[in-house]
Amino acid sequence: xxxxxxxxxxxxxxxxxxxxxxxxxxxxxxxxxxxxxxxxxxxxxxxxxxxxxxxxxxxxxxxxxxxxxxxxxxxxxxxxxxxxxxxxxxxxxxxxxxxxxxxxxxxxxxxxxxxxxxxxxxxxxxxxxxxxxxxxxxxxxxxxxxxxxxxxxxxxxxxxxxxxxxxxxxxxxxxxxxxxxxxxxxxxxxxx
Numbered sequence: 609x610x611x612x613x614x615x616x617x618x619x620x621x622x623x624x625x626x627x628x629x630x631x632x633x634x635x636x637x638x639x640x641x642x643x644x645x646x647x648x649x650x651x652x653x654x655x656x657x658x659x660x661x662x663x664x665x666x667x668x669x670x671x672x673x674x675x676x677x678x679x680x681x682x683x684x685x686x687x688x689x690x691x692x693x694x695x696x697x698x699x700x701x702x703x704x705x706x707x708x709x710x711x712x713x714x715x716x717x718x719x720x721x722x723x724x725x726x727x728x729x730x731x732x733x734x735x736x737x738x739x740x741x742x743x744x745x746x747x748x749x750x751x752x753x754x755x756x757x758x759x760x761x762x763x764x765x766x767x768x769x770x771x772x773x774x775x776x777x778x779x780x781x782x783x784x785x786x787x788x789x790x791x792x793x794x795x796x797x798x799x800x
Contacts, residue, residue, distance in 0.1 A: 637696050642667045674755060688765075705751055718741060755790070758776070
């Protein structure tokens, strides 16, 4: 049986037995948090448990590496929507040890793209349109530095509301141990 059929069969039972009732919450985060984290499958349930986050507590944004690759891209827009429209008051960027983005090699990925059937003409057109695929597809060299870079982009964004703490953490995907890399509260104190 294919994945979509499995999902829809499960969903039918989920709705019929009203399992959704345990997950009801408002659209506004109870803990007033926006969390940007990696899409790594090991973090799906581990990260919320390790942070004591339940359904309705936080706005969680996931992408490859918890990276903000452009200050005016969709990830930063989502952070700002959480702060301005959804009543969040703090931001936490959470990376993790052993992140695949740290080892991502643009040349390898471009070869994979070609092998999976994307035409070399498409790649050439993108390059001639000013898109530097190697730069765009390259990972970061260090998980901690990746978190710090994302925190800096958020913290220095001209549309960030004044006095919003922006924190950075890294999690061990095997144990759930969190390490604070950037304390947004102390950053605020030094700017007052």
